[in-house]
Amino acid sequence: MPVTAETIIQSLASGLLMGLLYGLIAVGLALIFGLMDVVNFAHGEFLMIAMYATFFLFVFFAIDPLLAAPLVAAALFVFGAVVYLLIVRFAVRAKANAGMVQIFSTFGLAIVMRGLAQYFFTPDYRSVTHSWLGGKTVSVAGIFLPVPQLVGALVAIAAFGALYLFINRTDFGRALEATREDAGAVALVGIDKNKVFALGWGLGAALVGLSGAVMAIFFYIYPDVGASFALIAYVTVALGGFGSVFGAFAGGIIVGLVEATTALLLPPSLKAVGIYAVYLLVVFIRPRGLFGSM
């Protein structure tokens, strides 16, 4: 494909859409990190089970991924809260090797989830074969945009808007903000820290659930699918600055655009190199990411 102005605009547009989705995938990670300084290394596997949930709702109940999205998000909310209560709650209490415990307990969870998926769902590649949006494209001013990604991007924007309102306008949102500012002090005003953390994990997981449902429309579903998206999510979150919700949004857009640009310049198999290189460049210059506080 010759590189013309048209192809550049075309790929930047699809990069932007993908970038908004990357932001949505990553925001749950950023939220949890901001809340309690924990990186969930099973984040990609959360995405994976959300995609499988969407797939099975489609296969067994003929529910379109778009309708399944709120159900999947709700299921993931419960799952995230349970993971906090059963594993993470104890991991953050570790007295020895605290950083290591945090990393490897969630890594262990990721490995178990991947194993369970291989065992129960087999390593086969699955896909949602026909859905309302799958395979459709629209043409806007001569640029062709895939409908699933377009809707995904709109969902991402809506989710970010809702999250913003939620954090700033609701009691739970304020409790969340207060806990991330100072978890010790909130206990003094009668907020149950554990409850806030559990709900925070639930909310973070629900956001991954939402993105998983959208991803299932146009991406293959297999036990290891989370791995590559997880790395992109870490880069997105770190680019924006760990813990910054707005940073994840901006980081996602940057990652999407960089990926699209790299794909124009290098062979497709190397398109991830651009994202990784940008991550390194940013943290070498600003070791706390673009919007992270020192």
Place this chain on the structure above:
Amino acid sequence: MDTSFARSRRRDLIVAFCLAAIAAVVPLFVKDVYVQNIMVLTLMWGALSQSWNILSGYCGQISLGHAMYFGIGAYTTALLFTKFGVLPWFGMLGGGIISAVLAMALGYPCFRLRGHYFVIATIVIAEIVLLLFHNWDWAGAAMGIDIPVRGDSWLKFQFTRSKLPYFYFALALACVAWFVTWWLEDSKWGYWWRAVKDNPDAAESLGVVVFNSKMGAAAVSAFLVAVGGSFYGQFVSYIDPESVMGFQFSLLMALPAVLGGIGTLWGPLLGAVILIPLTELTRSFIGGSGRGVDLIVYGGLIIAISLARPQGLVGLFSPRRKEAAR
């Protein structure tokens, strides 16, 4: 120096010598090739984890990108051998030196990063190198390199008739990695590393050259891991990017240390002795019918250990290490 400390260090050395001597005679009685294979892998992963532990355990710079050094060791040896006929021994040394130099070159910008930013940088760098090898035609790209059999001798480091030579090399590697750790533990660097791990700012203010000590740890660690990779390439005699540089190798290097006790002398070996046979046995007993069961066992063990005994299993065996493991 505290005499009880000196005494227990001497005891460590004696115990290690006895264990190595016992390990050396075991394959003379255990002739089963399958079991010998597991023993080779156990020793190799023990040695790798011990090397990983120098940077990530003692110095506290958790790297999840060590698969890169492993792969560079394997590739350097295989490429020099297949393209230029250079003996694997030189490839091993070359791979080690390249890795050590690379570790320092990468450490220069990376060691300014802290916490998760550092961990993710190590993953990302290894991933870039993996992608580059995938696209590097001269090095076989995604197809990898088949290492041709050119004999059966220590000189060529190829053994077709028996697994025993591989076993003894793996044992020697484990001993070297252990001894280097033992020696460094009580050296100036060893103390620096623990200070850097506990509190880099305080260490700096007390005159520890934090940056240089991290660089030293990275170089030693990368060198030993590359030698292990070089050995692995010869052992399996076929390599491709995914099979020597995949992310799972970085994880596999970390897990024995995590299980046994991160930042401890005996932790990585103990972890490998438990973990590797367990995985191999689950894999072959449950095997193809239940794909993924080995992962479930593995991951479950990691969660259980990191929650229930974050200092690792090693403290159960030695009272002194309980404090040291912290």
